Amino acid sequence: MTMTENGVREVIIIGGGPAGYTAALYAARANLRPLVIEGFNWGGQLMITSDVENYPGYPEGIMGPEMMQDFRRQAERFGADFVTDDVTKVDFSEQPFRVSVEDHEYLGETVIVATGASARQLGLDSEQKLQGRGMSYCATCDAAFFPNKHVVVVGGGDSAMEEATFLSRFASKVTVVHRRDEFRASQIMLDRARGNDKIEWITNAVVDEVLGDTRVTGLRLRNVSTGETWEIEADGVFAAIGHDPNTRLFLDQLDHDEAGYLVTKPGSTETNFPGVFAVGDVVDHIYRQAVTAAGSGCMGALDAERFLAAREGHLMAAEAAPRA
DSSP: OOOOTTSOEEEEEEOOSHHHHHHHHHHHHTTOOOEEEOOTTTTGGGGGOOEEOSSTTOTTOEEHHHHHHHHHHHHHHTTOEEEOSOOOEEEOSSSSEEEEETTEEEEEEEEEEOOOEEEOOOOOHHHHHTBTTTEESOHHHHGGGOTTOEEEEEOOSHHHHHHHHHHTTTOSEEEEEOSSSSOOSOHHHHHHHHTOTTEEEEOSEEEEEEEOSSSOOEEEEEETTTOOEEEEEOSEEEEOSOEEESOGGGTTTSOBOTTSOBOOOTTSOBOSSTTEEEOGGGTOSSOOOHHHHHHHHHHHHHHHHHHHHHHHHHHHHHHHSOOO
């Protein structure tokens, strides 16, 4: 592995999804030889996505895992190094920053946090089996796969209402399943969904099982009051019960909002620690798309490169200054 003479990396990237790999590509092409600690579950949420048809440059579409392998290979081609393991501890209190994987410690002049976010899941074995086969967590990503189909949205917040409304542009019928008869969604979002003729409602019910062998064919629902179960047919299921940013490691050091998303300086990817940058879904709870994450990763690498160049300039100026 290439690093500075004192064993300190110029750039360490934590996370291996669209944001992390794009940051690695840009940092590598800037001859910064980044170290990417990509995690065991590298590739991010696209690893549970089947067809990706909305990423520029893939006119025929591509499988999510295949696209992530392309991202990774491209960064590797320009000199990025990879550690396929999970970071267990970070220390940003002094430079060089310390990033630990169990008992092995890596030192970095800059760190780019790109650990992404995770969609909350229903917690069912059948859900796991059918991910990418009609079981989805993103209407913007997958709605176009369900023209004139019946799809189910599980959830009761603004995200669920937004997903259901968006899906109604494609599907012939959208059924919202919610565990209560009251909704957490804002009134304006709820009214918009209720006013849509394509959207139907099942309340006081939870999903006991996602049905289907190779594709989703329906759901088994359970009434939370009576315990009664019944099945409905469906071509797709969208879980819209929220996302959680993968930021637990950083919350005691980096500024974040109430939901745990990292906060960066306006117009920058820089966090409250100069030299530590945050990109992708760890800062984005609005768009959450592969293309926006990749763009953010590019920004983080450019910010890190400029930070290093500015610091080197200061050091050179200090060394050149006349001594008293």
